[in-house]
Amino acid sequence: GAGVSQTPSNKVTEKGKYVELRCDPISGHTALYWYRQSLGQGPEFLIYFQGTGAADDSGLPNDRFFAVRPEGSVSTLKIQRTERGDSAVYLCASSSGRNQPQHFGDGTRLSIL
């Protein structure tokens, strides 16, 4: 596609539920990133994939968060036993290389009631 696509654009769920957020990167981009942005703040890094493998998952806040990219393209961020503090905008980005810009999707706004 022309840009990074994220679905759903909005997700509202109850505390304790499981959610999956999807990211479809720019075609051919080998690097994929997940960030989380709270209101009035800059995005904070969660996890980075190079191909199918997670090259850096140091930003995942705890073991309720997990992400996969099984075929080196689409990625899914999974959150178990959601808490109200997980409410934020989850942003995905992709890049064609270390010295190339990261291109972002419009994000998924997650609200935990």
Added chain:
Amino acid sequence: KQEVTQIPAALSVPEGENLVLNCSFTDSAIYNLQWFRQDPGKGLTSLLLIQSSQREQTSGRLNASLDKSSGRSTLYIAASQPGDSATYLCAVRTGDTDKLIFGTGTRLQVFP
């Protein structure tokens, strides 16, 4: 630990003014620096990327400079327009990781 600061937090100017947005970072060992624009409810749009070996980059009315040794970058916007109203974010990539570390942004409003 790398920290990125942006000043001012908010700026409101009349149309036509030339603007300077500031970004500072604590660890000068960066790989590159990227400036983004974010419109309300939207994702980030990449504006300019400056490699650590470069001093500046230009795109249209935008010019970004980098002084790595002093830990500073500036985004210069010439002849501002109401359509430039948005939040501007800078982010650095350190040499040992591919993640971006962001500032909290400058919220710009340009009024007619």
